[in-house]
Amino acid sequence: MYRRVVDSDLWFSFSRSPTVVVAAAVATIMMMAALFAPLIAPQDPFDLTSLSILDAHIPPAWMAADDHRFLLGSDDQGRDVLSAILYGSRISIGVGLASVALALVLGVSLGLLAGYVGGRLDALIMRTAEIQLSFPTILIALLLNGVMRSILPADLQDQLAIPVLIVAIGISGWVQYARTVRGTTLVEKNKEYVQAARLIGIHPLMIMLRHILPNTMGPVLVIATIHLAVAIITEATLSFLGVGVPPTEPSLGTLIRIGNDFLFSGEWWITMFPGAALAILVLAVNLLGDWLRDAFNPKLR
């Protein structure tokens, strides 16, 4: 297994591009930090008992006059900004990954069906996709989010805020997957190995899953990586607008929104550090996605 990875063209192209290696390292570190936030964060920002309003508005350690407990400063409730970022990116990345998974499953299934079955089902799915594409993604996510929240009873709204957000972002992103997978399916379904499988009476569902699906996974992986960056940004935007995760469990977007109120009173660290964390995370993931796309498409090299 190890040999196969090291011998592969993908690894070769990876090890030859320093930017990508750095991006991969940054993304991995940030994801690990988010995953192990409870272990490494100096403070549990959700534990209200550990917060003290006396600690509020303390600047970053190197700027503070006497109190050096907060490396990146503290916010208006006395929360450690670094801990808030670690926990916040946990929610951001979690929501991002879950929405990507949802969009991927939805888009890949619909794309496979549209491409393989064709005819009216194809027309129905692809026209729906085109209509959805004519609206900005964020608008669709806002709309879905709003509709689902208004359906839910008030007491469940905060509890279910994160699942609702995931569904909203997931559904707003399936089109890309569906289009790509449909394209590949149209090509693969006319290849002779699929004909050969049809000939011996293999069920269409099995042909789609066992023959065509594995051959579409390259481009899907590329889209998923780029989509992860988009999903994280979308989540942040929704949370910034105040319709995302509740302030009791702040994501990076929520933190930016909270800090935004203090920007003009000179307490820049409350919003700037979460903002920088978001930017670095998204940039790293985007760079990885771009590299993957080029690596899978040798003509661009």
Place this chain on the structure above:
Amino acid sequence: MALLEVDRLRVEFPTRRRALVAVDDISLTIEAGEVLGVVGESGAGKSVTGAAIIGLIEPPGRVAGGEIRFDGRRIDHLSDEEKRRIRGKEIGSVFQDPLTSLNPLFTVGQQLVETILAHSDRSADDARRHALRLLEDVGIPAAAHRIDSYPHEFSGGMRQRVVIALAVCAGPRLIIADEPTTALDVSIQAQIIALLKRLCRDQGTAIMLITHDMGVIAETADRVAVMYAGRIVEVGRVRQILRAPTHPYTTGLMDSIPRLGHDDADLAQIDGAMPRLHEIPDGCAFHSRCPHAFDLCRRRRPVLQTTGEAAAACFLFDQERSDD
């Protein structure tokens, strides 16, 4: 002096492990007005040889050794600009897929006129008259009308005729034709071959005809070079090589062609397949498939030995091998 001289040409494609040698030390000549067939199986290096002559090796591939001389002048180390000037004006080219040689956005007339103007000092009107004459010459029916059509409005066979018109419009002295009939149906193939032969005869143009099809060689070429794994294994007059091949590879190749009138018996076959570029064995590249291979073939690489009008690279015919 020959019109084209290729001397110990070597073309390499660097990969991350090592350089693959696609053309390995080949030499050949083409006289003015002569048709040289270059025949071989896919991957034998015949197309790369053609591309090297017109200076169209795609990077990272490169000419790694040897010389190409056209009309006595070395052309392999010229700048891209100088190579471009030679292409079209001195050396024309015809490829397998006519669509890739034609620009879909311009009419065939515009493309012909543009090429003629680029390589001569004719006036625009004169160039168009010349273009029309060329289209008639290559057998496009109703040429006066079709000259303003776009490439997609032509059938495959007609498109290949247009490509040939384009290749000859500047009056080149050599045409590199790479599988010009492979994409066409048999009845159309015959038409295109007849056309190439006539042009060659009428205008004294030399042709390097690259193909995998022995039938096309038999009907068109004066001499033929047989390539295997990037090397020339046998070269000589077509009649001699097709009727009485000496190299075991050529013999096997000729015997494996199914023919009309030869009944029932199994076809002779060469076992195995041509080695891929990264696994070409030492010594003679053919030794692992050769029924006559002996110890020397595995150790030393044979060079072309001339006997009469033909030359073969095989120790079976190498008089000096006893000196080894």
Place this chain on the structure above:
Amino acid sequence: MTDSSGPLIEVRDLVKTYDVSRPWLARVLERLPVQTLKAVDGVKFTIRRGETFSLVGESGCGKSSVARLVVGLDRPTRGSVLFDGMDLAGLRRRSDIAPIRRRMQMIFQDPYASLNPRWRVEDIVAEPIDAFGLVANRSERSGKVAESLRQVGLSPEDARKFPHEFSGGQRQRISIARALAANPDFLVCDEPTSALDVSVQAQILNLMKDLQQRFGLTYLFISHDLSVVYHVSSRIGVMYLGRLCEISAAKDLFRRPQHPYTRLLLDTIPDVEMTGRERVSVPGEVPDPIDPPPGCSFHPRCPFANERCRQEDPTPVQRGRGMVACHAVEEGRLPPFKRSDLGQ
């Protein structure tokens, strides 16, 4: 219900039309009519047990469409295909169809597209074995795969590899091994060697002949290459623009071709033996199948065409052991065929 003396395959008045119109919206907006292409037009032949029947013709003549109809990859617009007396299209229940499917297999043209690049050879060859439930357990399965690979001249160790590790000729062997794995009676071979180099082509043709003798296989062989067809066939059908113009025993077809199109094809075979015979260059090209000429579809290129050929469809008539559809042959106004280099 099977009649072992009858033909294995009987193709009855097969017609296949494809809708080649623009998409509905574009068609309505641009006021274009519905366009259909008659890929197969009234084709009719039988294949006897153990023989090789070939269909030959230029690209677009419908020979591959016939192959797809015969194995049931496409449904005929009209007409039917009987396999051992049974019409596959008339069967509805999976349990009725599967035994017939097992008995007919297909070998495709492109050895690079006919094997799933992500599957190991073992799984590729075993797919029909699994589909028809031919083995009870995994060790029987690998035994059967190894046997199939050995039959086509590959080694059982090759089962663990992926398709990209093989050359074109070896891949075609894998395709054949896969087709053989279900112990079929009938193989449809659609241009099985036209993507291969000539020395490898000889290997595959010899292998196919050998397998035919060992297992008593019946072949439907599709090719554009007359020399190959001559080498492998017992009987040959020549197609032009969706129709059969001539059927004949292989040797007869090459010595005494009847239809003018068959003669044209024979004349265009390259002269590898350098007998000095000029390859005859016939003017004209295959017409657009969406808008075929009236009457006999070959008349625009036929040197013997007259007024009747331009208006009236020729009907196939029995001629010796074969069939030919040509007014000129019927009226006896064709000159005898002369070619010096074919032994009599």
